[in-house]
Amino acid sequence: MSVHLAVDWLSAHVDGALGPADRRRADAHLAECAECRTRLEGLRVVAAALGDLPREATPRALDLVVAPRRPLRLGRPAAGPRRPPALAATPLLVPFAGIVAITVILLALAALRLPGWPAGDSAPSAPRKLDLRAMPPDGGAPTLAWWRVDGRLFGRTGSLWREVEGPAKPPRPASPAERRAILAARPELAALRSTATWEVVWKGERLRLELAASAAAPEAQEER
Amino acid sequence: VSLSVPVPLERTADADLELARRHLAGDETAFEEVYRRHSELVYNLCRRLAPSAADALDLAQDVFLRIHRHLGRFAGRSTLKTWIYRVAVNQCRSRLGRRLPPTEPLEDRLGRGDRWPAPGPDPEQDAARAEQGRRLEEALARVPMRFRAAVVLRDVEGLSYEEIAGILGVPSGTVRSRIARGREALRIALGESA
Numbered sequence: 001m002s003v004h005l006a007v008d009w010l011s012a013h014v015d016g017a018l019g020p021a022d023r024r025r026a027d028a029h030l031a032e033c034a035e036c037r038t039r040l041e042g043l044r045v046v047a048a049a050l051g052d053l054p055r056e057a058t059p060r061a062l063d064l065v066v067a068p069r070r071p072l073r074l075g076r077p078a079a080g081p082r083r084p085p086a087l088a089a090t091p092l093l094v095p096f097a098g099i100v101a102i103t104v105i106l107l108a109l110a111a112l113r114l115p116g117w118p119a120g121d122s123a124p125s126a127p128r129k130l131d132l133r134a135m136p137p138d139g140g141a142p143t144l145a146w147w148r149v150d151g152r153l154f155g156r157t158g159s160l161w162r163e164v165e166g167p168a169k170p171p172r173p174a175s176p177a178e179r180r181a182i183l184a185a186r187p188e189l190a191a192l193r194s195t196a197t198w199e200v201v202w203k204g205e206r207l208r209l210e211l212a213a214s215a216a217a218p219e220a221q222e223e224r
Numbered sequence: 225v226s227l228s229v230p231v232p233l234e235r236t237a238d239a240d241l242e243l244a245r246r247h248l249a250g251d252e253t254a255f256e257e258v259y260r261r262h263s264e265l266v267y268n269l270c271r272r273l274a275p276s277a278a279d280a281l282d283l284a285q286d287v288f289l290r291i292h293r294h295l296g297r298f299a300g301r302s303t304l305k306t307w308i309y310r311v312a313v314n315q316c317r318s319r320l321g322r323r324l325p326p327t328e329p330l331e332d333r334l335g336r337g338d339r340w341p342a343p344g345p346d347p348e349q350d351a352a353r354a355e356q357g358r359r360l361e362e363a364l365a366r367v368p369m370r371f372r373a374a375v376v377l378r379d380v381e382g383l384s385y386e387e388i389a390g391i392l393g394v395p396s397g398t399v400r401s402r403i404a405r406g407r408e409a410l411r412i413a414l415g416e417s418a
Contacts, residue, residue: 043407046414058264
């Protein structure tokens with residue numbers, strides 16, 4: 001047979017979406033055409049296989065970033081999961097619960113690629129990637145949840161996401177004097193003792209801030 | 225006139241509009257509710273439209289950011305679920321649509337993809353199914369986005385032609401055609417990789 005059914009018809013046949021007259025014509029052709037029957041069966045198998053693909057649970061990383069009510073704050077004890085009453089009533093288990101909560105949070109932060117700001121002179125090449133960094137806007141409470149999309153930066157204050165900046169420009173490195181002033185104003189940053197480079201807003205300008213101890217070396221030279 | 229049978233509030237369009245109104249008024253719990261109800265849907269849709277789990281996670285973040293920004297504008301012309309599907313598909317199309325490798329026109333390959341195995345009572349069926357799933361995901365990632373979105377919404381999400389038309393903003397006939405071309409591309413790809 002030289003004329004075959006169009007793939008639109010075969011696919012609609014799989015869905016039972018052909019009208020009665022078209023269905024009769026298609027069935028009459030299929031009864032005589034092995035090639036179209038094979039293609040129809042192939043489409044049917046594809047549709048069924050797609051329907052059989054497993055559904056996945058929402059990743060924890062997405063919950064952590066998007067779902068409100070899980071604020072992570074710098075310099076304060078992070079709120080861990082609520083303990084069940086039996087656990088709360090067992091004093092010896094409380095320190096272990098704290099260790100578990102801290103471990104979970106650290107693992108989650110590691111999974112979210114924190115610290116997210118690479119050591120270098122330029123802005124991230126893929127700005128739509130998730131960025132987590134300490135950059136309290138407007139002198140507000142430091143939060144640890146930031147979200148960059150299309151070069152625009154959104155931060156969470158409490159559980160409210162809001163845009164905090166327009167298109168991103170690469171931050172400039174903080175001078176030694178600025179570094180001193182920032183760390184004096186925000187001791188929670190100094191307490192991190194991180195080797196990462198952080199981005200902060202200082203007097204309306206975005207600055208790169210090295211927290212590592214070695215970053216203090218130029219400062220010492222300047223003071224001499 | 226009062227309804228004798230109470231309708232679950234969360235399933236009504238009024239409830240969707242109420243969520244949008246609360247969000248617009250600054251009620252942060254409204255977005256939480258939207259996330260709680262739809263996060264799995266959004267992630268799984270992104271998972272099937274994106275080439276990798278990492279891309280799906282990025283996309284799902286972007287989708288929820290857009291939902292957060294625009295939920296207040298939801299006007300109830302469709303269900304919130306349909307609106308969220310639309311946001312997610314548009315986000316995936318804008319992010320991934322230009323990234324796909326060029327594909328060969330289907331017309332050049334029709335009739336050459338008959339090696340996709342039909343189901344049968346094979347004792348190794350479970351292992352074969354897992355392998356088929358992996359090949360299917362790989363093949364799906366190579367289908368052009370406009371066909372992929374239609375076929376995923378139909379065969380993975382189980383939506384009707386009319387619902388898909390509402391999400392994609394195209395007529396039902398176009399949906400039918402895109403589903404057919406997406407399935408045919410998969411049939412050929414899987415036949416060739418068998």
